[in-house]
Amino acid sequence: MTQNVTERVIAILADQAMMDPAAIRLEDTLADLGLDSLGLVESLFALEEAFDISVPFNANEPAKSDFDLSSVAAIIAAVEGLVAEARAA
């Protein structure tokens, strides 16, 4: 499942960034991928749709969000957390 989440998150980010998924590294930041504020909210929408989760993120206070966006690896971990929460609920 973890592998699956990783691959799917990377595929979504690659699609938004118009990059080859193989070119995306786990330590990349969203800025590294060239994603701006609109690219970010669109990526979050795509993740919510793909995993049937709700991502708590307010663009006005990104630091206060429980959803860690600091790197691709962090996003994968955050999505895994939300998927686990959704399954437990």
Place this chain on the structure above:
Amino acid sequence: MRRVVITGAGTINALARDVPGTLAAFREGRCGIGPLEFRDVERLSIQIGGQVRDWNPEQHFNRQQLVIYDKFTQFTLLAAREAVAQSGLNFDGHLGYEAGVVLGTAGGGVNTWDENYRTVYEEGKNRVHPFVVPRLMNNAAASHLSMEFNLRGPVFTVSTACASSNHAMGQAFQMIRAGQCKAVLTGGSESMLCFGGIKAWEGLRVMSKDACRPFSLNRNGMVQGEGAAVFVFEDYEHAARRGAEILAEVAGFAMTSDAGDIVMPSQQGAARAMAGALRDAGLAPDEVGYINAHGTGTAANDRTECAAVAEVFGAAADRVMISSTKAMHGHLIGGTGAVELLACIMALRDGVIAPTIGHDEPDPECALDVVPNVARMARVKAVLSNAFAFGGLNAVLALRAAP
């Protein structure tokens, strides 16, 4: 060029259903934002707004009117009746041919779209009311004003998202200034507080779940409002000849485009609009006592707007008062500049500066006198009113005290 003055004002918004009530709320720093009440609100992640509560259109309109008026038109008509009554103008004779309407709205009849999409998509019906199109069209409110008051000159609607009203009032100003009209009803209206209206906004993740706190360090987004404000803009000589009471003079206007980003604001675009309005009005920065800010309470707008004010005003930025009344009435999107012009008129006429309520902590990136939380008495001779829209479209009006 002819001088342009304001001889009538009317409004309905979350704070009150008329101008005196709204100004009283501004003075008291009252908040009109609260829990939203409409169908399916429980499915929204954002559940607060500046809603006109207990709205009972049957008190103001008959059955035939109600089937053809979306709520944004109802709000416009109510505001216009107050404004025209105050102006004392009668457009039944020749004046009707020299008078027009320019209104702003971003969404037009959003409630009508929402209700009828629900009918065909959710309820699966294959028939909607025959007047759906004339109810929802963006020019409906402008056209109904022309019919109610016999305004037979230029009548149209401009739609530039959050700057719609300011663009509309700027256009009305220029039409009278150029001698094209003797009087124009102008302002704007918005009513998108419904399930689809708010659901669309949620996706951008710029809305606050708890409060609108412009310029405050702990601000976390905008809060929507609804309502309308309409003004009578009139040729100064025409108004003076009939001995009309003048609320303020519209002295200048400028509009710019960022040509940059579809949602992120630009300091340069905002600064050019403010500087342009000052130049058009023949005002120096230190003559301006008050700026009604766009002040949405988002991280991006407030920081950019303050930087733009500092750039344009230089040393005078430390003395000018700037406040955002959106913390009280919410962001009326296409109608917001019109409601906010009331705060400008109050500053010029009554010497009362509306506060920025919800201001908990100063933000070093908004280091201006934002008139936090409590209204202030001050004599000001000239003011600016800012509006900066999605799409990078900026529109700024400059007003002076009545001549």
